[in-house]
Amino acid sequence: MKIAVCVKQVPDSWAEKKMGADGRLDRASVDCVLNDLDEYAVEEALKLVEANSPTSEAGEGSGHTITLICMGPEKATEAVRKALSMGADDAIVITDPALAGSDALATSSVLAKAIKDGDFDLVICGTESTDARMSVIPSMLAERLGFAQLTFAGSLMLEGSTISIARQTEFGVEQMSAPMPAVISVVEKINEPRYPSFKGIMAAKKKTITTKTLADLGITAQSSWSEVKDSQVRPPRGAGIKIVDEGEGGKKLVEFLEERKLV
Amino acid sequence: MSNVLILVDHVGGIVPRAVGELATFGKRVGSVTAVICSSKSADLISQLSTFAIDKVIVCEGVEFEKYSVSATAQALQTVIAKESPIAVLITSSARGKEIAGRLAVRCESGLITDAIDLDSSLVATQSVFGGSTTVHSSVSHGVPIITLRSNAVDVVQDSNTPVVENLAVTFDGVDKAVVTSVEPAVKGGRPELTEASIVVSGGRGTDGNFAPVEEFADLLGAAVGASRAATDAGWYPHANQVGQTGKTVSPQLYVACGISGAIQHRAGMQTSKTIVAINKDPDAPIFDVADFGVVGDLFAVLPQAIGALQA
Numbered sequence: 001m002k003i004a005v006c007v008k009q010v011p012d013s014w015a016e017k018k019m020g021a022d023g024r025l026d027r028a029s030v031d032c033v034l035n036d037l038d039e040y041a042v043e044e045a046l047k048l049v050e051a052n053s054p055t056s057e058a059g060e061g062s063g064h065t066i067t068l069i070c071m072g073p074e075k076a077t078e079a080v081r082k083a084l085s086m087g088a089d090d091a092i093v094i095t096d097p098a099l100a101g102s103d104a105l106a107t108s109s110v111l112a113k114a115i116k117d118g119d120f121d122l123v124i125c126g127t128e129s130t131d132a133r134m135s136v137i138p139s140m141l142a143e144r145l146g147f148a149q150l151t152f153a154g155s156l157m158l159e160g161s162t163i164s165i166a167r168q169t170e171f172g173v174e175q176m177s178a179p180m181p182a183v184i185s186v187v188e189k190i191n192e193p194r195y196p197s198f199k200g201i202m203a204a205k206k207k208t209i210t211t212k213t214l215a216d217l218g219i220t221a222q223s224s225w226s227e228v229k230d231s232q233v234r235p236p237r238g239a240g241i242k243i244v245d246e247g248e249g250g251k252k253l254v255e256f257l258e259e260r261k262l263v
Numbered sequence: 264m265s266n267v268l269i270l271v272d273h274v275g276g277i278v279p280r281a282v283g284e285l286a287t288f289g290k291r292v293g294s295v296t297a298v299i300c301s302s303k304s305a306d307l308i309s310q311l312s313t314f315a316i317d318k319v320i321v322c323e324g325v326e327f328e329k330y331s332v333s334a335t336a337q338a339l340q341t342v343i344a345k346e347s348p349i350a351v352l353i354t355s356s357a358r359g360k361e362i363a364g365r366l367a368v369r370c371e372s373g374l375i376t377d378a379i380d381l382d383s384s385l386v387a388t389q390s391v392f393g394g395s396t397t398v399h400s401s402v403s404h405g406v407p408i409i410t411l412r413s414n415a416v417d418v419v420q421d422s423n424t425p426v427v428e429n430l431a432v433t434f435d436g437v438d439k440a441v442v443t444s445v446e447p448a449v450k451g452g453r454p455e456l457t458e459a460s461i462v463v464s465g466g467r468g469t470d471g472n473f474a475p476v477e478e479f480a481d482l483l484g485a486a487v488g489a490s491r492a493a494t495d496a497g498w499y500p501h502a503n504q505v506g507q508t509g510k511t512v513s514p515q516l517y518v519a520c521g522i523s524g525a526i527q528h529r530a531g532m533q534t535s536k537t538i539v540a541i542n543k544d545p546d547a548p549i550f551d552v553a554d555f556g557v558v559g560d561l562f563a564v565l566p567q568a569i570g571a572l573q574a
């Protein structure tokens with residue numbers, strides 16, 4: 001089985017994010033990390049391989065490969081390195097000045113081309129990137145690749161070449177299944193991502209990260225089809241009234257709600 | 264007159280209020296054509312009667328149940344080819360956004376997700392980075408596909424009876440993933456989280472006892488939310504989680520009980536109009552965004568507030 005895991009480098013979710021003068025996220029002024037949710041995608045790929053490997057381990061001898069696919073600036077390799085130290089085998093990083101400011105449509109077309117070239121059976125993504133928060137790349141990949149779409153997976157099972165998931169959304173839980181090839185996205189309930197071990201960190205230094213440009217992929221950049229006209233930082237929400245409960249806290253709370261005509 | 268398509272979202276045979284919001288936004292731009300993709304469309308048409316809708320196009324098929332996302336995207340593409348709308352509006356639910364994503368690829372159209380407002384020239388307002396920044400954006404290629412968050416606008420009522428047309432659609436390119444069973448989220452008579460005008464949430468501070476949170480919520484007619492610590496512990500279903508990996512809510516009033524206010528939680532509730540917090544720890548970050556904060560034990564404060572409301 002050849003598994004691709006799509007991982008993105010994003011600003012640390014604890015960091016304050018702001019817009020640059022060009023109407024794009026200012027990525028230079030913040031610490032960037034592996035998208036939290038993509039760690040769950042890497043973990044699920046590792047679990048799938050371990051469950052189907054004669055040695056119960058990922059890596060050589062398992063009969064399966066896990067390749068990370070990442071589109072981003074050159075420094076995105078740092079995030080990729082972390083996913084390699086968790087146990088993925090190798091990585092492809094697509095980086096090109098022409099890709100700066102790509103929207104979801106452009107991003108998905110680049111990722112789809114890299115996936116097509118690699119002849120993968122399974123593509124695993126996080127459900128959303130913590131910066132863009134669109135949750136659309138996995139479904140766009142399924143559309144572009146003609147793969148089955150198994151997204152928002154809260155659990156996953158592989159039997160033969162059939163994948164079954166429990167799709168967890170606000171509407172409830174749907175059981176879904178499809179033959180491979182498929183695009184899967186995982187919600188954070190699905191597993192507990194492992195911490196890279198010392199051995200894993202050392203091994204990751206020797207793993208191959210192939211950097212590709214658009215020309216290497218044989219495609220040209222697609223311009224963004226949506227544009228930001230302007231952006232304003234909202235005045236930070238000032239803290240309001242704070243009282244200490246000395247026996248009247250509940251009453252005072254209700255008085256506040258009544259004053260604001262909220263009850 | 265220009266024509267705007269809106270997709271009629273439906274869950275368990277119920278059309279949510281959010282569809283009325285799409286119609287309200289659509290009317291700002293042109294006449295509104297609602298598209299129903301379902302195997303039981305008759306149950307849905309009557310629920311549209313109070314919304315500002317000029318025409319209803321019905322695409323009927325069991326495929327919509329079996330392959331919901333890809334079949335709906337395919338049907339919408341057929342409707343777009345026939346109607347040449349100037350925009351397509353879809354609810355920002357997990358499914359709505361995925362349909363929008365596939366449709367954007369199929370139609371080679373630009374996509375905007377999670378808009379909270381839309382003006383007559385199709386400029387969308389988005390609130391990004393956990394509510395800290397407001398952005399105006401527009402689509403520059405193809406038929407603009409825009410998903411709108413629910414609870415963003417007051418629904419304009421309209422009693423005009425829309426024309427109903429049936430449209431046959433084919434499902435040749437449909438996805439191979441099949442839905443084999445559905446277990447709807449239990450609502451328990453409370454309003455849906457993203458639609459409620461008041462949300463009362465509980466966190467780790469409830470220590471698993473949501474009774475006072477629920478009682479307070481029911482008195483206010485509110486939905487109940489939870490922090491990830493509470494859903495992880497199994498105290499409340501995942502469907503009720505508020506935050507970065509849960510739902511984004513923007514109610515008139517948000518009451519956080521025993522929630523510290525981690526950035527991932529705030530990302531899902533920071534744009535609420537009024538925020539009230541109850542927390543034992545005076546330094547909890549939730550107080551930085553609260554309009555009214557009570558430093559105290561929720562098991563003392565909530566029962567007293569419930570008593571005061573009932574008095």
Ligand SMILES: Cc1cc2nc3c(=O)[nH]c(=O)nc-3n(C[C@H](O)[C@H](O)[C@H](O)COP(=O)(O)OP(=O)(O)OC[C@H]3O[C@@H](n4cnc5c(N)ncnc54)[C@H](O)[C@@H]3O)c2cc1C
Nearest residue numbers: 036466467468490491492506507508509521522523543561
């Ligand atoms: C990838 C990722 C995604 C995440 N997504 C989300 C998300 O979507 N939503 C989310 O909520 N979190 C999310 N988190 C988790 C988030 O970082 C916090 O861990 C979580 O929000 C904490 O929940 P809490 O406030 O209930 O618990 P805690 O942080 O433990 O806070 C409990 C609070 O209750 C107070 N308290 C205790 N007892 C009482 C009492 N009797 N009366 C009053 N107050 C009391 C305490 O003072 C404390 O402030 C995510 C984290 C990651 C890494």
Ligand SMILES: Nc1ncnc2c1ncn2[C@@H]1O[C@H](COP(=O)(O)O)[C@@H](O)[C@H]1O
Nearest residue numbers: 006007071125126128129134135136137
């Ligand atoms: N630039 C990228 N490179 C690799 N994977 C990505 C990229 N952008 C998004 N993804 C994948 O798509 C998922 C959903 O992202 P999004 O649609 O941006 O919210 C992420 O969790 C990643 O798995």
